[in-house]
Amino acid sequence: MRAMEQYSAYSSQLGIFARETVRKSAESMAPAAWWEMFGGGFPQLQSVAVKILSQSASASGCEQNWSNFSFVHSDSRNRLTTSRACKPVWLYSNMRLAERTQSLEQGPQAPAWEVFSDEECQGSDADDSSSVEDSSSDEE
Numbered sequence: 178m179r180a181m182e183q184y185s186a187y188s189s190q191l192g193i194f195a196r197e198t199v200r201k202s203a204e205s206m207a208p209a210a211w212w213e214m215f216g217g218g219f220p221q222l223q224s225v226a227v228k229i230l231s232q233s234a235s236a237s238g239c240e241q242n243w244s245n246f247s248f249v250h251s252d253s254r255n256r257l258t259t260s261r262a263c264k265p266v267w268l269y270s271n272m273r274l275a276e277r278t279q280s281l282e283q284g285p286q287a288p289a290w291e292v293f294s295d296e297e298c299q300g301s302d303a304d305d306s307s308s309v310e311d312s313s314s315d316e317e
Contacts, residue, residue, distance in 0.1 A: 183222035184222055192218060250266075
């Protein structure tokens with residue numbers, strides 16, 4: 178009930194919400210950040226507002242899940258019930274997540290098609306051998 182009272186104060190623009198600077202900053206700030214900054218006097222309403230406003234407004238997470246589900250529950254495996262298909266979908270999703278995490282940790286890899294030509298390799302070998310010869314003559 179306390180959150181409803183706090184919402185009433187917010188919608189009636191009472192207390193801190195009556196200030197012009199607070200209302201102006203609401204136009205330029207991200208909504209969740211605004212509630213973090215100005216909603217401290219209304220903790221229950223602030224908690225609800227931040228949770229709601231921090232949610233993604235995209236269906237991409239659902240679409241990814243449906244894609245994984247369609248991979249596991251294909252025509253050849255259509256006898257799986259929904260409850261039995263959830264475990265393989267969960268495993269498949271987490272396996273893909275682990276692969277992506279591992280590839281990020283390893284850093285960028287050189288593409289396989291970037292191969293030096295024979296001339297480039299021989300040219301670099303010749304440069305290396307001359308520098309070795311130069312350094313050995315300096316030591317003598």
